[in-house]
Each structure stands twice: as structure tokens, then as C-alpha cells.
Amino acid sequence: xxxxxxxxxxxxxxxxxxxxxxxxxxxxxxxxxxxxxxxxxxxxxxxxxxxxxxxxxxxxxxxxxxxxxxxxxxxxxxxxxxxxxxxxxxxxxxxxxxxxxxxxxxxxxxxxxxxxxxxxxxxxxxxxxxxxxxxxxxxxxxxxxxxxxxxxxxxxxxxxxxxxxxxxxxxxxxxxxxxxxxxxxxxxxxxxxxxxxxxxxxxxxxxx
Numbered sequence: 001x002x003x004x005x006x007x008x009x010x011x012x013x014x015x016x017x018x019x020x021x022x023x024x025x026x027x028x029x030x031x032x033x034x035x036x037x038x039x040x041x042x043x044x045x046x047x048x049x050x051x052x053x054x055x056x057x058x059x060x061x062x063x064x065x066x067x068x069x070x071x072x073x074x075x076x077x078x079x080x081x082x083x084x085x086x087x088x089x090x091x092x093x094x095x096x097x098x099x100x101x102x103x104x105x106x107x108x109x110x111x112x113x114x115x116x117x118x119x120x121x122x123x124x125x126x127x128x129x130x131x132x133x134x135x136x137x138x139x140x141x142x143x144x145x146x147x148x149x150x151x152x153x154x155x156x157x158x159x160x161x162x163x164x165x166x167x168x169x170x171x172x173x174x175x176x177x178x179x180x181x182x183x184x185x186x187x188x189x190x191x192x193x194x195x196x197x198x199x200x201x202x203x204x205x206x207x208x
Contacts, residue, residue, distance in 0.1 A: 006116040011084065013116055015108075015170075016099040017163055018124030020155045021134040022181045023188060027124065028097050030189050035095070035196055038087045042101035045079040046071055068154030070162065073107040081115050097122075104162045105169055121170045122195065124181035124188070128156055 014037070016024050025041060032039040043065075050061040057075050064071045080098060087093040098118075102108040112118070135152050170176045177195045181188050 005114065006084065008116055008119075010094055011088070011116050012095045013118045014097050015101065015118045015121045016097055016124070017121055017167060018181060019126055019128070019131045019159050019163075020152065021131040021138065022124040022126045023134075023185065024099050024124055026185055027179075027181075027189060027192055028099050031097055031192065031196070034193075036093075037095045037097045038084070038091075038093045039097045039099060040080055040083050041099040042076055042080060042103075043099075045083060046076065049075075049079055066151075068151045068158060070103050070158065073102075073104070073110055076101060076107070077111055077114065080111075084115070102163075102166055103158070105166050108166055108169070118170075118175065120175045120177055120199070121167060122192070123167050123176050123178045125178055126181040130182050131156070 016028055018024050028037075028039045028041070031037050046061050046065065049055050050058040050065070052058065055061075061071055061075065080101065084096055087096070102111060132149075132152060136149065167176055179188060179191050179195070183191075
């Protein structure tokens with residue numbers, strides 16, 4: 001797999017989208033454990049890179065995250081692609097959850113062009129009122145610079161203006177599976193499992 005693009009027969013990618021605080025990370029961990037996917041969080045990869053000693057992107061990433069803005073897609077896609085290649089080469093893993101990406105349609109198009117086309121988008125839908133409550137509670141303990149009300153509101157607007165058009169575009173291709181994430185964690189995951197099993201992924205991955 002040492003080439004520019006992954007073949008769809010070699011790599012299965014699921015984009016995981018939802019507003020900040022929709023529970024993407026929690027659900028991805030459950031999918032990862034039960035269905036043997038590699039969980040790649042675009043945000044976590046960016047935060048790790050900004051802390052990495054000698055990183056050429058560190059300061060740039062920090063400034064973008066602090067201001068609630070989208071990091072240039074070339075940086076994010078390079079980090080995702082490197083993480084995928086590493087998982088394949090070291091562990092022969094070929095199924096990937098990409099959490100919090102793409103944030104704009106041009107990112108989606110660039111990823112499809114230079115990495116691989118996603119199998120589908122898993123969209124966790126949640127009202128802004130519920131998201132705000134969750135994030136303010138998380139901010140009390142998370143230590144994240146963007147878990148404050150000003151950054152949260154910026155992130156809501158960014159999500160509405162950039163990610164929703166991505167979801168709408170994939171809906172036109174019948175590639176969106178929507179989940180109501182205002183339910184309890186277990187209720188949400190019950191709906192998630194139905195999505196994966198309806199697509200035939202259970203037979204290949206569950207408990208293997």
C-alpha cells in the first residue's frame with residue numbers, strides 16, 4: 001500500500017461528523033472496540049502534532065484551533081494519511097473511522113482524490129442547545145482551550161457553514177447514515193450498530 005492512493009478494496013473509510021459535543025469520540029471508541037476499526041480523530045492528530053517537538057505545523061495549528069478556525073486541509077489530510085499508512089504497515093489494519101473530518105467540501109474532494117473514497121458518512125445529529133450544555137460541562141475538566149463559550153459559539157457557526165454542506169452533498173450520493181445523538185450513550189450506540197450491521201460490516205469484523 002506504499003502508493004499515493006489507497007484502493008477502496010484495500011481500505012474502508014467512514015467519515016464521522018456531528019456538531020462539537022455530539023458524542024463522536026465516545027461512539028467511535030465503541031465502534032473501534034467492537035468492529036475492529038482504527039479510530040483517527042482529525043482534532044486529536046492536530047493537537048498531537050502541535051505539541052510534537054520540532055513540528056513545522058505546531059504554531060500554525062495552535063493559532064487556528066484557538067480561533068475556532070479550520071486548519072489548512074493539506075496539513076490535516078497529510079496527518080490522516082500518514083496515520084492510515086502506519087496502521088496498515090504495522091498492524092495490517094484496513095478499516096478506519098475518521099472523526100471530525102471533512103470540515104469542508106473541498107477537504108472531502110481532496111481526500112477522495114489523494115487518499116480514498118469513503119464508504120459512508122456517519123452523522124450524529126444534535127441540537128445546539130444540547131451541544132452547548134455538554135461542552136460547557138466538559139470545559140470544566142477538559143483543559144481544552146476551545147471549551148469556552150466564545151470558542152464554542154464560533155465552532156457552531158463553522159459547523160453550520162462548512163460541515164452541513166458536506167453532509168448535504170453526501171446525502172445526494174446516498175452516503176449519509178444519520179443518528180439521533182440526543183439519546184443516551186447506549187441508545188445512540190444501539191442505532192450505530194444497526195447502521196454497521198445493515199451494511200454487512202458485522203459479518204466481516206464483529207468479534208474477529
